[in-house]
Amino acid sequence: MNKLITVIRDFSYSVYNWCYETVIGENTRKYKMTWKVPKESLKIIVNKNADARMQRELENRTAKDEANALTSRRRVFGSYALIGTQRAEFIQFRQIKHIDITNASLDFLYNLKQLKHDNLANFYGIQLNDDLNTMTILHALVERGTLEEFCLDRDFGMDETFKSAFMRDILKGLQYLHLSPVAYHGHLHAATCLIDINWVLKIALYGVTNFVCDNFDAENITMPDRSDYTISYAQYVCFPPEHIREYDATGKLPTRFVRGSKQGDIYCVGMIFYMMIEREDPYRLIHSVERPGSGLMMEILDHNLMPFISNNETQEDTLLDKCKECWNRDPEKRPTIENLRNAIAICYADSKGNLIDQMIRMNEKYADELETLVAARSADLALAQMQTMRLLNEMLPASIAKDLKNGVIAPARSYASATVMFVQICDFIVILKRRPPKEVIGFLNDIFDQFDTVIKRHDAYKVETTGETYMVASGVPNENEGRHVFEVAEMSLEIRAISLSYTLENDKNYKLRVRIGFHAGPIAAGVIGIKNPRYCLFGDTVNFASRMQSNCPPLQIQTSEITARMLLATHEYKLVKRGIVHVKGKGEVNCYWLNEHIHKDEEIEESGTISHPLES
Known part of the structure; x- marks a missing residue:
């Protein structure tokens, strides 16, 4: 029992x-499935007006002078993805069979999703195993451009300041990857090194090649129908020979992802550095229309062919020698990241730190040198200072940028009262549908440039532009003794006046309509980020101002009751009580419409009121 x-x-x-x-x-x-992107939250946006061969490429906007071209470069995308509200770049494959996710793959992809670094484009995840019959790899969309395009653009002055900063960014991102559980990149090329709007280089498409190759080998996926747009032959031949050989020892198979390793990444770093120094594609294939025969690939695989390096002596010879070491066919004999970092320090001894630090030091150096030159050189000094400050002022208010230039980081603080305004272009989706991307960008540049002109006439700071929305603040960081609400009121009226008279080139019937909302109240503000500083605003006032705009009808300027009272107290502004409006997060709110500023020198009609076309 x-x-x-x-x-x-x-x-x-x-x-x-x-x-x-x-x-x-x-x-x-x-x-651990946080990396899996559900099909319901994924949407592919295709730009039907963009030439297919322009997909994921960098393009200059219409600005012709060098100073404006430097700051206005943006990429034009043939297609991109939306994951909820986040824009993403993607690589897509056809999925043939169900993909089994082993515990090892699950742990790896989970760790990949957790990676966060200033020099990595965030990995958003992978869509797979659903009825879309696709496997899509997604990472953060980076707007300014690819390193490949900057290298091959002879009009772009890539001096040692840019080269050293971009090289250091690549090594910092790569070192973080190699020390992480992911341990490799696997698809490193100048085309996967992306430059963001703050001129920080971020590497993308890291850590996925072995997963992709496993599924190629298992015949779970195939290349998409238009695979030539996934990996060009010019990029393919720059991958490590030992990994290309694992896939194709004949040099005749179509291009695709190959496996990756730490040593393979170092080989790719050599190719990227060569491209930056020589300003050429390593094997001069970038302009080839058709794929060459297998001879080039066999020369690389069997006869150790390397990119051509001239015998001309330059200060970058030390770095080119390191590139040759990176291409050593014995992976164990390739240099380490620390070796490469030391070579950069020797080659570019006068360039240290990130791009902003270098530009600040460069400006100071120019100032010291140009003071001793004749008056004819004073214009060069002004230009150098202007270029440096233009970059800083793109990211920060003028006073904050000036402090940063002088080595002072202003502490975060609270402001008892400031005013925030949001301006949104109505029916922007209509422009997107009717016009090609180049015209859409030109339209936004034109109208926002006119808004910028208004801001410059007032004591205010343009915080940011997001798509069709324009955000402005007054009273921060420069307190102006309560004038902020009147500054914003004046700007809102001027901006609306611009919209009423604006005509769109090639479409005279288009009427620009904007909705404007602003609110005054307490705000917290400060510089966020040490390496890539941004001046950010926080608090309920920002949210309230945004709600004033989003709840406002087109061609109206809406404000809250507390802000309206501040304007009415001067007897110089004409407002109309809109009434009670339900505002998200606030409930029922009494709102007002601002119609005009009654200037003292204006003649008042006999009735004692000033008429306005928007007043009901």
């Missing part, structure tokens, strides 16, 4: 342990 009880007890424990481990295991798998 006792023996039977023991058997039953042991069996019960075994069943309990099995159930416990099964439930815990399933919960753990669900927890």
Whole structure:
């Protein structure tokens, strides 16, 4: 009897342990599936007006002078993805069979999703195993351009300041990857090195090549129908020979992802550095219309062909020698990241730190040198200072940028009262549908440039532009003794006047309509980020101002009751009480419309009021 009880007890424990481990295991798998992108939250946006070969490429806008071209470069996308509200770049494959995610793959992809670094474009995840029959790899969209395009654009002055900063950014991002559980990049090329709007280089498409190749080998996926736009042959031949050989020892198979490793990444770094120094594609294939025969690939695989390096002596010879070491066919003999960092320090001894630091130092250096030159050189000094400050003023208010230039970081602080305004272009989706991307960008540049002109006439700071929305603040960081609400009121009226008279080139029937909302109240503000500083505003006032804009009809300027009272107290502004409006997060709010500023020198009609076309 006792023996039977023991058997039953042991069996019960075994069943309990099995159930416990099964439930815990399933919960753990669900927890680690944060990298999986559901099909419901993924939307591919295709720009039908963009030439297909322009997809994921950099393009200059219409600005022709060098100073404006430097700051106005943006990429034109043939297509991009939306994950909820986040814009993403993507690589997509056709999925043929269900992809089994092993525990090892699950842990790897979970770790990949957790990576965060200033020099990595965030990995958003992978869409797979659904009825879309695709596997899509997604990462953060970076707007300014690819390093490949900057290298090959001879009009772009890539001096040692840019080269050293971009090289250091690549090594910092790569070192973080190599020390992480992911441990490799695998698809490193100048085309996957992206430059953001703050001129910080971020590497993308890291850590996915082995996963992709596993599924190629298992015949779970194939290249998309238009695979030539996924990996060009000019990029393909720059990958490590040892990994190309694993896929194709004949040099005849179509281009695709190859496997990756730490040593393979170093080989790719050599190719990127060569491209930056020589300003050429390593094997001069970038302009080839058709893929060359297998001879080039066999020369690389079997005869150790390397990119051509001239015998001309330059200060960058030390770095080119390191590039040759990176291409050593014995992966173990390739240099380390620290070796490469030291070579950069030797080659570009006068360039240290990130791009902003270097430009600040460069400006100071120019100032010291140009003071001793003749008056004819004073124009060069002004230009150098203007270029440096233009970059800083793109990201920060003038006073904050000036402090940063002088080595002073202003502490974050609260402001008792400031005014925030949002301006949004109505029916922007109509412009997107009717016009090609180049015209849409030209339209936004034109109208926002006119808004910028208004801001410059007032004591205010343009915080940012996001798509069709324009954000302005007054009273921060320069307190102006309560004038902020009147500054914003004047700007809102001027901006609306611009919209009423604006005509769109090639479409005279288009009527620009904007909705404007502003609110005055307490705000917290400060510089966020040490390496890539931005001046950010926080608090309920920002949210309230945004709600004033989003709840406002077109061609109206809406403000809150507390802000309206500040304007009415001067008897110089004409406002109309709109009434109670339901505002998200605020409930029922009494709102007003601002119609005009009654200047003292204006003649008042006999009735004692000033008429306005928007007044009901």
